[in-house]
Amino acid sequence: MSYMVRPKKSLGQHFLTDLHIAEAIADTLDAYRGMPVLEVGPGMGVLTRYLLDKGHDLTVVELDSESVEYLQEHFPALEGRILEKDFLKLDLAQLYDGEFCVIGNYPYNISSQIFFKILDYKDRIPCCSGMIQKEVAERMAAPPGGKTYGILSVLMQAWYDIEYLFTVPEHVFNPPPKVKSAVIRMTRNQVRQLGCNEQLFKQIVKTAFNQRRKTMRNSLRSLVGKECEVLADPIFDERPERLSVERFIALTNLLENYITS
The missing domain is CATH 3.40.50.150 (Vaccinia Virus protein VP39)
Structure with a gap:
């Protein structure tokens, strides 16, 4: 039927x-x-x-x-x-x-x-x-x-x-x-590896956009500690919506050695 x-x-x-x-x-x-x-x-x-x-x-x-x-x-x-x-x-x-x-x-x-x-x-x-x-x-x-x-x-x-x-x-x-x-x-696309720690990349993207009105410096402090010298880099003056995929990859590589376990 x-x-x-x-x-x-x-x-x-x-x-x-x-x-x-x-x-x-x-x-x-x-x-x-x-x-x-x-x-x-x-x-x-x-x-x-x-x-x-x-x-x-x-x-x-x-x-x-x-x-x-x-x-x-x-x-x-x-x-x-x-x-x-x-x-x-x-x-x-x-x-x-x-x-x-x-x-x-x-x-x-x-x-x-x-x-x-x-x-x-x-x-x-x-x-x-x-x-x-x-x-x-x-x-x-x-x-x-x-x-x-x-x-x-x-x-x-x-x-x-x-x-x-x-x-x-x-x-x-x-x-x-x-x-x-x-x-x-x-x-x-043709990308087979991002060229960075891919789990950290995902974490940084999510952390940044969860506080998208803040600068990257303010939203990512929780990952590296408030006084970390890497936060002086000009990329942290940006808000997340200004960063391309490539710049998020660069940021991940920049932060990897500073991430507090």
């Missing part, structure tokens, strides 16, 4: 109803045909159908059991390729031996967590694309200098080139979200 899946607020479900937009999202992976693709949160398969039509080697991960039943009924090509699991808890290294792409109309309430998980597998994921909240997309793609540039911008741009592709209005969803959406594509 055919039926429609009821969108569940608890899962942040907003089902895309515009097929042209779904096809345009599927198009973002055209350069990666032949490479395995993992779709996150397919719902009723509006994006899934175009990914299958394009011949992608597709697996989907869906937490909602009602959506899983719908997919099983309507997409026989996905037999054995529907994972009823939480993407955030999935061991992607066990799922794929080599490289794979990730795509989805991502749940807005966990989109940042999804992208941080992508970073954990950055050397296996050459491309990740899909739809997220417009505000998060703008943050990810933001250049240094503005209010939208922050933790997500620096940590993602260190490893990926981020393209903000197009904006999606509210009325093409059921139910309509209260915010606009946007489609992005992240393509792995």
Whole structure:
């Protein structure tokens, strides 16, 4: 029996109803045909159908059991390729031996967590694309200098080139979200190592932006001690949104020998 899946607020479900937009999202992976693709949160398969039509080697991960039943009924090509699991808890290294792409109309309430998980597998994921909240997309793609540039911008741009592709209005969803959406594509850059202590880099970025109105000197004192001579360097006069990824790397190298254990 055919039926429609009821969108569940608890899962942040907003089902895309515009097929042209779904096809345009599927198009973002055209350069990666032949490479395995993992779709996150397919719902009723509006994006899934175009990914299958394009011949992608597709697996989907869906937490909602009602959506899983719908997919099983309507997409026989996905037999054995529907994972009823939480993407955030999935061991992607066990799922794929080599490289794979990730795509989805991502749940807005966990989109940042999804992208941080992508970073954990950055050397296996050459491309990740899909739809997220417009505000998060703008943050990810933001250049240094503005209010939208922050933790997500620096940590993602260190490893990926981020393209903000197009904006999606509210009325093409059921139910309509209260915010606009946007489609992005992240393509792995040529960086294989940052050239600094990568854990410390992450800590410095997060510490700096958690107090983004302060100068770097005031926000990072807690890491090195108030009277540390390194804080005299002019870079500490800056506020975090002024620093590019490269300057955060330089700052990490500058601070490494002064960090109090």
